[in-house]
Amino acid sequence: MNRSLELFSAAARVIPGGVNSPVRAFKGVGGSPRFIAEASGAFVTDVDGKRYIDYVGSWGPMILGHAPQSVIAAVQQAAAKGTSYGAPTEAEIQLAEKIIELVPSIEMVRLVNSGTEATMSALRLARAATGRDAIVKFEGCYHGHADALLVAAGSGAATFGVPSSPGVPEGAAKDTLTLPYNDIDALKALFAQRGGEIAAIIVEPVAGNMGCVLPQPGFLQALREVCDQSGALLILDEVMTGFRVALGGAQALYDIKPDLTTLGKVIGGGLPVGAYGGRRDIMEQISPAGPVYQAGTLSGNPLATAAGLATLEAISQPGFYDPIVARCAQLVEGIGQRLDAAGIPHLGYHVGTMFGLFFTEQSAVRNFSEAAKADHERFKTWFHGMLDEGVYLAPSGYEAGFVSAVHDDDLIEQTLAAAERVAKTL
Incomplete structure (x- = not known):
């Protein structure tokens, strides 16, 4: 048994559902959550010592990356x-x-x-x-x-x-x-x-x-x-x-x-x-x-x-947003190209430094009804595949992701390489 699973079992005995905010429990994707030991820059490291490129960013606050x-x-x-x-x-x-x-x-x-x-x-x-x-x-x-x-x-x-x-x-x-x-x-x-x-x-x-x-x-x-x-x-x-x-x-x-x-x-x-x-x-x-x-x-x-x-x-510094917005677009468009190559229907959206991905054959997702029609089973496979590749995404198809100032070109490319490998398994 890994340390995260041990801690989740311990947490479930004293905290409802083992977490202090529901989506952290991985109910939307299956499996058990990773317990984080520390974070720095664009990375979080779990209690088992595995490091992940983090696109959750504490659900949005960490626009400068972790521990700036x-x-x-x-x-x-x-x-x-x-x-x-x-x-x-x-x-x-x-x-x-x-x-x-x-x-x-x-x-x-x-x-x-x-x-x-x-x-x-x-x-x-x-x-x-x-x-x-x-x-x-x-x-x-x-x-x-x-x-x-x-x-x-x-x-x-x-x-x-x-x-x-x-x-x-x-x-x-x-x-x-x-x-x-x-x-x-x-x-x-x-x-x-x-x-x-x-x-x-x-x-x-x-x-x-x-x-x-x-x-x-x-x-x-x-x-x-x-x-x-x-x-x-x-x-x-x-x-x-x-x-x-x-x-x-x-x-x-x-x-x-x-x-x-x-x-x-x-x-x-x-x-x-x-x-x-x-x-x-x-x-x-x-x-x-x-x-x-x-x-x-x-x-x-x-x-x-x-x-x-x-x-x-x-x-507030001049030009702060330009490279992050560009990398967010590079990430979403790059993932889209790899899913297209694998024949996986999807829609990717991005604005500023936030993004989302839907596995769907719809022409657009404009509201909750259309978001709910996306293939959330496929999202689960995608999420766990990326997690295994060392990429930490939000554990729900109903959550946005975030790019920070320290997600550099090399990390975006690493993420896209992981996405290409996972796309082929979908």
Whole structure:
């Protein structure tokens, strides 16, 4: 028995399912998870000593790669002064100012501890600001595990085929209205019928929790239009896409201005963090400036703010994104060429530094229904084949992958060589 399997057995006795976040359990692909001992650069190393080229990147935060020197130094320096104060710090201001500098739609920002906390808080704020209860989300978009958002969710919920989780009261979900992603006609029909009841639309501007599904031309603009017409707020959930698809996020890439934005992952540089921000008149309704309550003991934690600020400073350097975006395209297109040569039907998508792959004969994947029709059995074979080759991909066909600044040309070529070998086994 290998060490990872031993640890998984031990974990299952004390942790539900043996993991602290569902998709890590490999339920979507079979087998047992690799327990990671350490990570550096573009690699993770498991407890059995096997090293993998990593395209999970802690599910997105590690845009600089693992253990970048600047971030580690910033965290060490902060930790030496104390790990948490429960009081304001100058670093919180600096991180907030940097976020506002990089994302023009954000005029004020509140730091929290997770993406779930950010989306949950943003929706409470939107309901308070509009005096309305209903929210609109899209099937397959995952916005964290708050009750009202576990309706037709993606990510781990999609992997397990649970569109809404047991334990979510009907009352918590009754005001959550779901639509197919990229369906402008359904969007307009809903708003024509119920627009006056809707507080907000929340959406992943690039869906990263049903694979990597891109917004169709005009879709994000249609969201902005119906919100403007109805008085609803537009919330872009950029927990994944923020600073991943472009320096200013998906909203910069697609030229769309939301009322509120949720952030996470990259802004913590690998430490637990989240944030929500937007128009000043809305944000000033948050306590203690206004009546909308939200609090957190570790919000603005000095370690997380240090890591986040070091990361944002690094990615703000001129030309930072160009080589990573190019290598992401090289990876996806190269895998596609090798699958084509092996006669394997597929679709590969990429935007900025994130990507996805579907084994399908469909002409496009535009929503969760089409993502669900992909050949997930073939994905399992693909995943384990690549894992055996030393390439660590997300263990679910419903998850995106990520390229970092330290995935150089040589590592991309190594990955493509592995893909060529695995393609022949499919």
